[in-house]
Amino acid sequence: MSAIRLLVLGAVRQHGRAHGYQVRNDLEYWGAHEWSNAKPGSIYHALKQLAKQGLLHAHEVAPSTVGGPPRTEYEITDQGTEEYLRLLREALTSYDQQMDVKSAAIGFIVDLPRAEAVALLKERTRGIDQWRASVTEHYIPEDGPEQLGHIGEIMNLWIHTADAEAAWTQGLIDRIEGGAYTFAGEGAPFVGVLRDDEENPYATGERHPGDAR
Amino acid sequence: MSAIRLLVLGAVRQHGRAHGYQVRNDLEYWGAHEWSNAKPGSIYHALKQLAKQGLLHAHEVAPSTVGGPPRTEYEITDQGTEEYLRLLREALTSYDQQMDVKSAAIGFIVDLPRAEAVALLKERTRGIDQWRASVTEHYIPEDGPEQLGHIGEIMNLWIHTADAEAAWTQGLIDRIEGGAYTFAGEGAPFVGVLRDDEENPYATGERHPGDAR
DNA sequence: CCCTCGCTAGTCAAGTTTGACTACTCACCC
DNA sequence: GGGTGAGTAGTCAAACTTGACTAGCGAGGG
Numbered sequence: 001m002s003a004i005r006l007l008v009l010g011a012v013r014q015h016g017r018a019h020g021y022q023v024r025n026d027l028e029y030w031g032a033h034e035w036s037n038a039k040p041g042s043i044y045h046a047l048k049q050l051a052k053q054g055l056l057h058a059h060e061v062a063p064s065t066v067g068g069p070p071r072t073e074y075e076i077t078d079q080g081t082e083e084y085l086r087l088l089r090e091a092l093t094s095y096d097q098q099m100d101v102k103s104a105a106i107g108f109i110v111d112l113p114r115a116e117a118v119a120l121l122k123e124r125t126r127g128i129d130q131w132r133a134s135v136t137e138h139y140i141p142e143d144g145p146e147q148l149g150h151i152g153e154i155m156n157l158w159i160h161t162a163d164a165e166a167a168w169t170q171g172l173i174d175r176i177e178g179g180a181y182t183f184a185g186e187g188a189p190f191v192g193v194l195r196d197d198e199e200n201p202y203a204t205g206e207r208h209p210g211d212a213r
Numbered sequence: 214m215s216a217i218r219l220l221v222l223g224a225v226r227q228h229g230r231a232h233g234y235q236v237r238n239d240l241e242y243w244g245a246h247e248w249s250n251a252k253p254g255s256i257y258h259a260l261k262q263l264a265k266q267g268l269l270h271a272h273e274v275a276p277s278t279v280g281g282p283p284r285t286e287y288e289i290t291d292q293g294t295e296e297y298l299r300l301l302r303e304a305l306t307s308y309d310q311q312m313d314v315k316s317a318a319i320g321f322i323v324d325l326p327r328a329e330a331v332a333l334l335k336e337r338t339r340g341i342d343q344w345r346a347s348v349t350e351h352y353i354p355e356d357g358p359e360q361l362g363h364i365g366e367i368m369n370l371w372i373h374t375a376d377a378e379a380a381w382t383q384g385l386i387d388r389i390e391g392g393a394y395t396f397a398g399e400g401a402p403f404v405g406v407l408r409d410d411e412e413n414p415y416a417t418g419e420r421h422p423g424d425a426r
Numbered sequence: 427c428c429c430t431c432g433c434t435a436g437t438c439a440a441g442t443t444t445g446a447c448t449a450c451t452c453a454c455c456c
Numbered sequence: 457g458g459g460t461g462a463g464t465a466g467t468c469a470a471a472c473t474t475g476a477c478t479a480g481c482g483a484g485g486g
Contacts, residue, residue: 002472021435030364035371042473044436049471069435069479099310099374103367110363150394151243153319157381158248161312164377168370181363215442234465255443257466262441282449282465 003036003100006091008046009084010108012056012076019061019071020044030107036100047074055080088112092120095127097161106172114176114183121173125166132162216249216313219304221259222297223321225269225289232274232284233257243320249313260287268293301325305333308340310374319385327389327396334386338379345375 011023018026024043032038051058051074059073076084089112091105109117135158148155175181182188224236231239237256245251264271264287272286289297302325304318322330348371361368388394395401 004472019435024435037473039474040436041438041475045472069437071435097312099371102370106366106370107364109366150323151320153322153385153388154316156384157315157319158312160377160381160384164373168373171373172366172369175366217442232465237465250443252444253466254445254468258442282467284465 001087001090001094001096001098001101003091003098003104004038004042004046005050006084006087006101006104006108007032007036007038008043008050009055009076009080009087010104010111012047012074013081013084013111017059017073017075019073020047021071023047023074032100032104035103047072050074050080055083085111089116089120092117093123093127095124095131095162095165097165110181110183112184114186117183118173118176121169121176125169125173128162128166128169132159132166135159135162214300214303214307214309214311214314216304216311216317217251217255217259218263219297219300219314219317219321220245220249220251221256221263222268222289222293222300223317223324225260225287226294226297226324230272230286230288232286233260234284236260236287245313245317248316260285263287263293268296298324302329302333305330306336306340308337308344308375308378310378323394323396325397327399330396331386331389334382334389338382338386341375341379341382345372345379348372348375 007027008023011026012018015022015026020043024038024040027033027036027038027043047056047058050056055077056074057077059075061071061073088105088108091101092109092112112120135155176183220240221236224239225231228235228239233256237251237253240246240249240251240256260269260271263269268290269287270290272288274284274286301318301321304314305322305325325333348368389396
């Protein structure tokens with residue numbers, strides 16, 4: 001699962017009605033250009049694709065008010081909202097170890113009711129446990145792990161990663177169950193979009209050491 | 214950086230001379246179909262691309278001896294070996310959090326001299342530290358982390374992940390410095406390819422719970 | 427007044443990835 | 457003696473991603 005559809009659907013949904021550049025700007029505001037493959041080309045492509053599939057509705061709009069080419073505004077459809085929630089649930093549940101998907105999922109987690117978020121995360125820990133078990137079972141040859149040589153280190157990495165993620169997931173579950181944050185249906189939501197007149201403090205284009213490429 | 218070029222170059226190199234299906238089979242033997250995007254199409258595409266770029270040399274070969282379409286055999290060129298080592302070094306050094314690249318890099322790490330492997334991994338830990346520092350610095354607003362709301366959990370995830378990886382990397386460094394495994398120039402290397410007449414114990418096509426998709 | 431710079435908004439070609447599909451042979455069963 | 461199932465080897469179109477490019481407007485300097 002690629003993160004871009006989730007990100008774009010989520011961005012359009014939060015905005016209510018947005019054109020490509022706004023989505024692009026929101027994603028940059030969230031730092032998504034650093035931890036996901038949300039490049040301009042991908043964003044515009046995703047918007048068109050989602051519109052073609054009926055998940056977004058495209059309004060043809062007159063030339064921009066502030067210079068630049070004419071722009072298309074998008075709104076999420078009912079079908080799109082469904083797909084958005086489906087993607088979000090899947091991203092939270094499944095252990096697929098891609099940073100961008102996980103980050104996006106956390107960013108949107110408060111769009112779900114608190115109880116469901118917790119349930120999905122618990123499901124996630126179960127998935128991690130299963131994966132861990134299947135790795136240790138499946139890849140240890142009968143004649144002892146020494147047969148694997150340095151290849152055993154790959155297994156070791158997986159186990160290590162799985163454990164770290166299980167621990168982190170459990171911590172998040174605890175915090176959410178402890179009452180942290182504001183979830184769907186609990187009053188004024190946290191809003192993470194830029195208004196039209198607001199400058200983007202993170203849109204510096206500056207890179208940090210170790211950024212994913 | 215995508216893992217596929219590294220995997221394909223490494224596979225061809227270990228084989229000496231290999232056709233696409235052999236590479237595909239080796240990768241499956243290594244479990245790469247489960248933790249990387251090494252699907253048939255990608256493998257054949259990579260082979261052609263690498264050949265076009267002079268990193269592999271393509272031998273046109275007569276129709277297969279055992280049925281199936283005619284096959285092309287590939288050998289790695291000097292340039293290809295250089296690129297292979299460059300990719301391997303980069304994969305070991307840079308903290309780019311993609312499982313497939315990391316796993317591939319560990320699989321091939323013994324192609325480097327022991328001292329260099331350690332040096333690269335130490336460089337990696339430095340990179341992780343820097344990334345960690347830049348995350349904590351850059352994303353904590355002046356008015357306290359509470360302003361971030363649940364978005365702070367994304368940062369938390371990154372920190373957690375970075376710490377886990379630093380710990381794992383340090384463990385690996387310790388084991389290598391402690392004399393584990395057999396590196397380049399230290400005698401009979403560990404061989405991870407299938408001979409032509411050998412069956413592949415992992416080519417069952419069976420999936421495990423939690424597999425990355 | 428003109429020229430460049432930066433911002434807005436988006437397009438495009440080239441490259442990559444995906445998943446389904448083809449075509450051929452051999453072994454085996456009935 | 458024919459069918460069929462498994463294995464061998466690879467192709468292909470469609471989708472996606474990437475990075476570079478375009479084109480219009482306003483601000484500011486000289």
